[in-house]
Amino acid sequence: MVIDLPDGLRAGPMQATDAARWAALLEAVEDVDRRDENFDAEDCAEELADPDLDLERDTLLVLDGDDRAVAYMVARLRVGPPLGLRLVVDAAVHPRHRRRGIGTALTAAAHRRADELGAAVVTRLAESGADAIALAERAGMRPVRWWSExxxxxxxxxxxxxxxxxxxxxxxxxxxxxxxxxxxxxxxxxxxxxxxxxxxxxxxxxxxxxxxxxxxxxxxxxxxxxxxxxxxxxxxxxxxxxxxxxxxxxxxxxxxxxxxxxxxxxxxxxxxxxxxxxxxxxxxxxxxxxxxxxxxxxxxxxxxxxxxxxxxxxxDVTYLRPAQSSSGGAKWARASTDGTV
CATH class of the missing domain: 3.40.630.30 (Gcn5-related N-acetyltransferase (GNAT))
Known part of the structure; x- marks a missing residue:
């Protein structure tokens, strides 16, 4: 994926060797966001070994000058009703590096990848996460489904x-x-x-x-x-x-x-x-x-x-940006009333 980042940061596909620093990033995110989502290095290694995940094309890890992870994105291609082909995106930015445009850059990269595939973009966010929701809405995404824990x-x-x-x-x-x-x-x-x-x-x-x-x-x-x-x-x-x-x-x-x-x-x-x-x-x-x-x-x-x-x-709330038509317009579909993501 192509991504535009602030000076001093670089990004590349995630690799199996990134498990420990990805886990450290997730811990820092949980310390602030408090979503009861905890993953250690073994969990991250297992995720990176998933045969259904295309690390080269559908993951990004953003590093600072000291090779510390400051943000990530993982995108999974899925197909099924009622959305058809969609890219399910999970991403986060280290709390100390927020409001620098990194989240905007990750979102743009995911949307470009979805457009290459002709896919919708789907992401699930905490209903209490005002900043993440505002970012999704600025990117043209809309809430379509709510989930209760x-x-x-x-x-x-x-x-x-x-x-x-x-x-x-x-x-x-x-x-x-x-x-x-x-x-x-x-x-x-x-x-x-x-x-x-x-x-x-x-x-x-x-x-x-x-x-x-x-x-x-x-x-x-x-x-x-x-x-x-x-x-x-x-x-x-x-x-x-x-x-x-x-x-x-x-x-x-x-x-x-x-x-x-x-x-x-x-x-x-x-x-x-x-x-x-x-x-x-x-x-x-x-x-x-x-x-x-x-x-x-x-x-x-x-x-x-x-x-x-x-x-x-x-x-939580699922946000959707429908697949873009060949003329660049969104193809919005009415959400159905079934199941789970």
Whole structure:
């Protein structure tokens, strides 16, 4: 990517050797922004090793004269309804280097890359992040979707919920049997989220790296709902982030994905799965459980989470700049009312 920067700074694609300084940058950002997003060098190394991430074309690391990271951008190409082809951008600037035009330069670079690809640009920002939101809006982006982060206090007893007739709940367990579960889970996920807003189908390699092969994955806190003939009707994948645990001193189980296949919705499967996961987490010593949900989710997810004892913690907002037409104008599409990014 081409980028224009203030004097004394330079940028280039991220490399595997950048994990430690990227982690240091993220720690400095979290110290100020307080978004409860904590990543250590191992997390960053895992991200940089993602086979679906094109480091050369779709990442940038901005360095100062002492080779310290002062900003970064990671862009992932995705395709799926209702946005079609889009570049999902994640970026941040070190607090000491803000208001120097670096964020503007990163945004412009991402938009140029999207235009090369004929893609929309999507980014998710904290609703409380006034500066980042102002930057997005100056760049022609508009809010299209809101997300609620919910937290549950696990010292509050969990009410058990039995699965519906014909359904059994199984813990994936440790050691995780990838040969047994990876492909059925991936196919179930792609089916469960096919009609969800901003979702994209995931392939076998990406699934193994990003979901069940991730360092944070906790198979002992992940469950499946099985039909009588052994097919997956619903599932929950859970994660614990070591850097967050180290920083806070308490354990939070992040309920990363809750999926129910369309044919089995409305039967109480998600509630039964959640009760199983939450009770297990409490037994394992977690202090809280958290998750993120589409505030407009039409499948009743917010009600399920409220009944499970989750309460609002903060909100994020997705900003969109549609793909540009050949004449340079934006092709705005009305957002649908499904799912999750």
């Amino acid at each position: 919910l937290v549950r206090d696990l010292t509050v007893p969990v009410k058990p919920i039995s699965p519906p007739a014909g359904i059994t709940i199984a813990v994936l367990g440790r050691p995780y049997d990838a040969a047994r579960w990876d492909e059925p889970l991936r196919l179930a996920h792609n089916s469960a989220f096919a009609d969800h807003w901003g979702s994209a189908a995931i392939g076998p390699t990406g699934w193994a790296h990003q979901r069940t092969g991730a360092r944070a994955f906790r198979p002992e806190s992940s469950v499946v709902a099985l039909t009588g003939d052994g097919f997956i009707a619903g599932y929950i994948l859970s994660y614990e982030f070591p850097a967050a645990t180290a920083r806070s001193g308490t354990r939070d189980l992040y309920v990363g994905t809750v999926g129910t296949l369309p044919a089995h919705r409305g039967r109480g499967i998600a509630g039964a799965l959640l009760a199983s996961v939450l009770q297990g987490a409490a037994d394992q010593g977690y202090a809280t459980a958290s998750l993120t949900v589409d505030a407009e989710n039409p499948t009743g997810a917010l009600g399920v989470y409220d009944r499970a004892g989750f309460r609002p913690h903060r909100r």
